[in-house]
Amino acid sequence: MRIDVVGLRKCYGQVEALADVTLRAGPGRVLGVLGHNGAGKTTLVDILATRTLPTAGTARVCGFDVVRNPRQVRRVIGVTGQATAVDGALPGRDNLVLVARLLGANPRQAGDRAEELIEAFGLGDVAGRPAATYSGGLLRRLDLAMSLVGRPVVLFLDEPSTGLDPVGRTELWRLVGDLAADGTTVVLTTQYLDEADELATDVVVLGAGRVVASGTPAQLKSAIGTRTATVRFADDRTAVSAAGLFSRVGLTAAPLERQVTVSLAAAADVTTVVRALDTVGIEPADLTVAEPTLTDVYLALHREQGVR
Numbered sequence: 001m002r003i004d005v006v007g008l009r010k011c012y013g014q015v016e017a018l019a020d021v022t023l024r025a026g027p028g029r030v031l032g033v034l035g036h037n038g039a040g041k042t043t044l045v046d047i048l049a050t051r052t053l054p055t056a057g058t059a060r061v062c063g064f065d066v067v068r069n070p071r072q073v074r075r076v077i078g079v080t081g082q083a084t085a086v087d088g089a090l091p092g093r094d095n096l097v098l099v100a101r102l103l104g105a106n107p108r109q110a111g112d113r114a115e116e117l118i119e120a121f122g123l124g125d126v127a128g129r130p131a132a133t134y135s136g137g138l139l140r141r142l143d144l145a146m147s148l149v150g151r152p153v154v155l156f157l158d159e160p161s162t163g164l165d166p167v168g169r170t171e172l173w174r175l176v177g178d179l180a181a182d183g184t185t186v187v188l189t190t191q192y193l194d195e196a197d198e199l200a201t202d203v204v205v206l207g208a209g210r211v212v213a214s215g216t217p218a219q220l221k222s223a224i225g226t227r228t229a230t231v232r233f234a235d236d237r238t239a240v241s242a243a244g245l246f247s248r249v250g251l252t253a254a255p256l257e258r259q260v261t262v263s264l265a266a267a268a269d270v271t272t273v274v275r276a277l278d279t280v281g282i283e284p285a286d287l288t289v290a291e292p293t294l295t296d297v298y299l300a301l302h303r304e305q306g307v308r
């Protein structure tokens with residue numbers, strides 16, 4: 001296992017940031033760590049990245065215990081996120097060379113590694129410019145490249161696409177997907193559920209320092225999420241009366257202008273919707289069924305368990 005956490009607990013004075021967290025991740029997995037502000041995501045990553053010590057429990061990265069072997073842990077991990085490691089006054093190339101030198105490479109090796117990453121991350125045109133002149137997307141790419149200089153096998157990514165435009169996000173997601181395909185284990189902490197939906201092979205949802213749900217996105221969606229049917233009508237008035245009808249037959253329905261969204265919980269399926277309309281002779285203009293997203297899963301957990 002690349003990441004092996006058992007019964008992890010962390011207290012900051014009276015605050016119990018992590019109560020009892022157990023999780024694992026192997027090579028090539030992208031572990032999405034989700035949870036509200038204060039759920040314990042940063043604390044978990046800080047312990048795994050040896051920035052803070054746990055109060056109890058064990059955490060191993062590539063078999064190295066974070067408390068007993070922090071130096072070995074640091075040698076196999078990369079940390080990236082808010083572009084804090086980038087020196088804006090230096091060109092992108094020099095930032096990469098600097099990191100390589102800090103990791104012990106000689107000038108020639110450092111230059112070679114910088115060129116490899118410049119090429120892999122499409123930074124060739126801007127590598128000679130001070131990083132302060134980069135757009136948000138370029139800066140994120142440089143930050144990610146810098147975290148990969150030492151060829152980490154475990155990479156911690158903190159909200160990697162914050163502030164990126166849709167093209168930048170898609171590009172960054174592709175780069176992360178490629179890393180995982182090459183065997184890197186990625187731990188992704190994010191508030192963006194679509195990001196986790198796109199990237200994560202496994203998800204843990206933290207709530208008040210505990211794991212409140214875990215599994216692959218597909219498992220979570222089928223266990224917790226609810227499919228929805230969206231029915232469109234000719235006009236607002238029909239939509240409102242259809243919504244009332246759905247409620248009377250026990251369906252949860254929300255009208256919005258000419259559209260009604262019906263949640264297809266365990267017992268209900270799309271035929272219940274169609275039959276209900278049929279009994280009163282209402283013709284829908286259109287009907288679509290959508291599979292649940294991670295956002296639906298998260299909101300359901302929030303309702304059921306008060307995930308915070």
Ligand SMILES: Nc1ncnc2c1ncn2[C@@H]1O[C@H](COP(=O)(O)OP(=O)(O)OP(=O)(O)O)[C@@H](O)[C@H]1O
Nearest residue numbers: 012015016017035036037038039040041042043044
């Ligand atoms: N250095 C610290 N001293 C005291 N309390 C802390 C410290 N760091 C974190 N906490 C508390 O521990 C809890 C977990 O915080 P943590 O930052 O791990 O959550 P998070 O899920 O990363 O939140 P966010 O999404 O806001 O980053 C919170 O109640 C927080 O206030």
